[in-house]
Amino acid sequence: MKSYPITSEYPAPKSEPIEDGRLVKIFASSREQLLSLGVSGALGFSYLLQQDLNMRGTVPLVTVKDFEENILEQDLYTNIPKKKGVSISAPFDGKVILLQNGKVQKELLLAGEGATTVYPISLGMEIKIYQGCDCVRTVTFQKETLSCDSRIADQELIEKLSACHDTPISVSHSFGAIAEKLRNYPKTKHWIYKAIHKGALPRTAYNLLIRYAETMERRN
Known part of the structure; x- marks a missing residue:
């Protein structure tokens, strides 16, 4: 494994053995070409660019509908939807965690560009929708007990x-x-x-x- 260019400020990569291979430290400047070498020659090339990561991605848009195709836009409901179920669709793979009265009851897979059904829904249920590691939406069905x-x-x-x-x-x-x-x-x-x-x-x-x-x- 080599990098280009090599200067006094940005020397060649350093490596040390670890349990399952080697850990490589690369000294990146503005733009460096990293060469991954194999037995028969170069296996691939990657460009590394050092810069501030002050960007923020947008939150993936998930859609929650009841079984009559009505979109649930709020995050808190005091009544359960008709037919006691919802369908959840999202652009990427993720998961849905169901809690009842604050305790985790079930975890469902959420397929990107597909739909996941949650049924039956009861008061006291909280639905947490994840895209990757981020919880992007929470829908709670709770009995109205506020004074x-x-x-x-x-x-x-x-x-x-x-x-x-x-x-x-x-x-x-x-x-x-x-x-x-x-x-x-x-x-x-x-x-x-x-x-x-x-x-x-x-x-x-x-x-x-x-x-x-x-x-x-x-x-x-």
Whole structure:
């Protein structure tokens, strides 16, 4: 294995043995040609380019329909769909995880450009849809048990979050743990999942959610 060009700043690749082969360290500059050599000559060529990866991919669009072909656009429903089932279609292979009252019940394969059926659906069920390793959509069917005070608090928190427009900071899927602490705030929970899908949210909104979740945790 060789690279071109080789300079004093970017020397030849270095390697060391590991259990199943060799680990190679390549010193890439602007553009280098990597040669993979075999017994009968070069097996292939790859170009390596070192640059900042500040790009963000779009979230794959998944479609959830009931058995009457109605598209389910919301993430929270207090009634189960007619015929008690849904079909899920996505552009890429993935998986669907079904939870009942917060506990994993089943995992289904999701074939790209195909459809996966979830049946029967009951209240207390949560459907998590994955594309690759990313959870791109969550649909929850839950009995409406919120008190009037919870609805008011949920709406007030949403208004505060929507008013935050300062510098955005990155958030990962692990931030979903905050949403779980606000399970009685469906609008806020939906807002958090949308922010996770975008990969960022305003810094003031982030701090507000952290403080709010900590306060609720102390109350419980």
